[in-house]
Amino acid sequence: MATQSPFSWAAQALPDLAAQMAHKFSNSFQPPEWVVDEAVNRMVLFLNHVLMSEPEAMARLARQKGQRIELVWERVQLQLTPTPAGLLARGHFEGFDLRLTVTEDSPVTLASALARGDKPKVRIEGDVQLAAEINWLIDHVRWDAEEDLARLIGDAPAHTLAQAARQAMTALRSFVAQRPGTGLRTGSAA
Template identity: 85%
Template sequence: MGTQSPFSWAAQALPDMVNRLAANFQPPAWVVDESVNRLVLFLNHVLMNEPEAMARLARQKGQRIELVWDRMQLQLSPTPAGLLERGHFEGFDLRLTVTEDSPVSIASALARGDKPKVRIEGDVQLAAEVNWLIDHVRWDAEEDLARLIGDAPAHTLAQVARQALAALRSFVAQRPGTGLRTGSAA
């Protein structure tokens, strides 16, 4: 006989509260602008560690990529150096629109290791290159951390982070309604 947690109401109410907050919260424009600038810098940092990714992006120089989610829009353009620069342009060569409205659902999908659902419009070749980047380019956080604190502490912290992420994925997979129960079928 299963016992219901006294906090089950919180588990049910939390996603609704987060969705309502996200729908009504609008940060100041300068915060959004600086956050986007930092995101582009981070993406370029990750790309600089992947020569193949930079070569693929360099071949797409000048293309206009638009990323859209809810009310947010990010316009990027590959540079001749194979990096990304923030753009402000009319029209697009490729538009990627995240179709999931809920930030909780997106976070859950990412925690499971899934990609969020995306509607793709525009250049098929450019879409294939972006998909290749998403599938093959990864941030090596442990390497970056090792530059700051040394190899052994960075390895230990990375191991702890991997274990925490595995526990989070397991928790998300076992939640009712995710359709991803782990374990054997009875």
């Protein structure tokens, strides 16, 4: 006679409960404005760091200097302007040349998609040429974390840590893909 574990409900209920709690938390929690502002500053610095490793990306952005790009996700709005040097500067402007609005409401679903290596669903408004350049950047520019880490701790330890991180990311993608109810396939391309 097969008996069911008294904790079998937890395997089904906990992921749903966690998603509901994350959604409620994201709707009710508003960090202080200075925290958001500083986080955005750090994100722009990081984007520029990544861009500086790719001369073609900087050349493409330099051709778009002065354009107004607005990124929107729920309550978060980020305004950027390409500089003549081919980097990004925070902007504070009315209107936009290109607005990219992430249409996914759930932070959990968005994080899952990013963990799988998928692009989030985005509504695009504005300049088609600028949108094509931004899409090229998204498709071709990648952060080489191993190279940055090697500058701090050396090549061999950086390679070992990067390899461990890649294995962990593969395991995370596999876990997300196999979650019941997500409708994802295990063999999806990253």
